[in-house]
Amino acid sequence: MMPSSRPSRCQPATRWSPRRTLPWAAVLVYCAVASGCAAISNPVANGVPVRRLSPELLGESRANLELIPLTALRQKPPDSYRLGPEDVLGIWIDGVVGPAGQAPPISYNPAGTQAPGLGYPVPVRADGTLSLPLVPPVQVKGLTLEQSEQAIKEAYTKTKAIFKPGEERIIVTLQRPRQYQVLVIRQDAAEPNVASAQQATARGLGFVVGFGGNAPRGARKGQGFSLQLPAYENDVLNALARTGGFPGTDAVNEIIIERGTFSGDLDKADVIRNQ
Numbered sequence: 001m002m003p004s005s006r007p008s009r010c011q012p013a014t015r016w017s018p019r020r021t022l023p024w025a026a027v028l029v030y031c032a033v034a035s036g037c038a039a040i041s042n043p044v045a046n047g048v049p050v051r052r053l054s055p056e057l058l059g060e061s062r063a064n065l066e067l068i069p070l071t072a073l074r075q076k077p078p079d080s081y082r083l084g085p086e087d088v089l090g091i092w093i094d095g096v097v098g099p100a101g102q103a104p105p106i107s108y109n110p111a112g113t114q115a116p117g118l119g120y121p122v123p124v125r126a127d128g129t130l131s132l133p134l135v136p137p138v139q140v141k142g143l144t145l146e147q148s149e150q151a152i153k154e155a156y157t158k159t160k161a162i163f164k165p166g167e168e169r170i171i172v173t174l175q176r177p178r179q180y181q182v183l184v185i186r187q188d189a190a191e192p193n194v195a196s197a198q199q200a201t202a203r204g205l206g207f208v209v210g211f212g213g214n215a216p217r218g219a220r221k222g223q224g225f226s227l228q229l230p231a232y233e234n235d236v237l238n239a240l241a242r243t244g245g246f247p248g249t250d251a252v253n254e255i256i257i258e259r260g261t262f263s264g265d266l267d268k269a270d271v272i273r274n275q
Contacts, residue, residue: 073237074236075232075235077232080144080145081174081232082142083124083140083142083148083174084124084128084141084142084178084231085125085126085127085128085141085178086124086178087124087174087177087231088122088123089119089121089122089124089130089172089174089175090118090119090120090121090122090171090172090173090174090175091122091170091171091172092104092118092169092170093152093168094169096133096156097119097132104119104120106118107121107175109175109176117174117175117176118171118173119172119173119175121175121176124140124178127141128140129141134156134160134162135155135156135160136155136159138151138152139151145172145174148172149170152172153168153170156170177230177231178230179228179229179230179231179234180231182226182229182239183224183225183226183227184224184239185223186223186224186225186243186244186247187223223243225243227243229242236255
């Protein structure tokens with residue numbers, strides 16, 4: 001007698017539906033690309049491990065770098081202006097430097113950044129002295145305007161008794177402060193800042209020379225600036241500020257300072273051409 005068997009319950013067959021699968025596949029692909037999956041967006045099958053790179057190809061470590069305050073890049077302002085060679089003073093000595101009984105002449109600075117000066121222009125010579133009539137050269141290097149005026153009075157009342165003490169009429173002013181020529185060579189911009197170059201030329205800072213005119217787009221280019229900086233402003237901070245600011249993020253973190261003088265425009269052109 002055959003054993004009786006119960007009919008088995010059949011499971012419904014599962015069907016693949018492309019409408020349900022495609023949206024989930026699109027979501028997975030989007031997540032992989034958006035999260036920066038290197039296997040999909042940037043394959044590195046032929047990459048070189050960092051430990052095998054040459055030291056010349058690695059960036060410089062910034063672990064030992066220190067932040068330099070901006071005040072360290074400028075000169076310490078003096079207590080008062082100290083005279084030196086190439087300063088131009090305005091001097092009036094009644095009856096000696098100027099006609100007797102007449103008011104001293106007034107000179108105005110064309111730039112409008114300095115108060116008007118009284119007297120006739122007298123430059124401070126290379127040895128720091130003033131050449132004045134009837135008296136020996138007067139040493140004024142390192143003196144303030146008040147001290148230099150007192151030194152001139154003593155030259156006309158004590159060294160040479162041309163005036164009696166208290167009867168001299170002497171005025172000393174600063175007509176034009178001395179300036180220092182600074183040549184700045186910059187190689188820190190992919191595209192030269194034409195606006196800053198034009199602004200520098202408009203201020204009378206000198207000529208601007210661009211390098212690499214035929215270089216491909218995006219290549220680093222250089223610029224040269226010839227500046228005339230007033231005394232006590234001839235420092236790194238003012239030189240950088242007047243030539244476009246601090247170096248960009250794509251530049252070498254380095255500033256080279258070379259002290260020297262130029263004998264003419266030819267030497268300046270040689271320095272620019274050899275950079």
